[in-house]
Amino acid sequence: MIGYLLFPKEETDYDFAGSHPAIHAWLGRVTALPGWRAPYDLLPGKRLHRYV
Numbered sequence: 001m002i003g004y005l006l007f008p009k010e011e012t013d014y015d016f017a018g019s020h021p022a023i024h025a026w027l028g029r030v031t032a033l034p035g036w037r038a039p040y041d042l043l044p045g046k047r048l049h050r051y052v
Contacts, residue, residue: 002027002039003039005027006027006031
């Protein structure tokens with residue numbers, strides 16, 4: 001689930017930092033853990049850009 005919560009606002013049109021400060025704080029603690037790697041760092045290939 002954390003992978004979905006970490007996608008940036010520009011990709012999801014949803015602002016967890018503004019609407020759910022507790023989730024935003026939890027994400028900050030998780031990403032501070034040793035060995036943490038973001039979902040895009042683990043996925044193969046190039047990152048897709050959002051098309052309008």
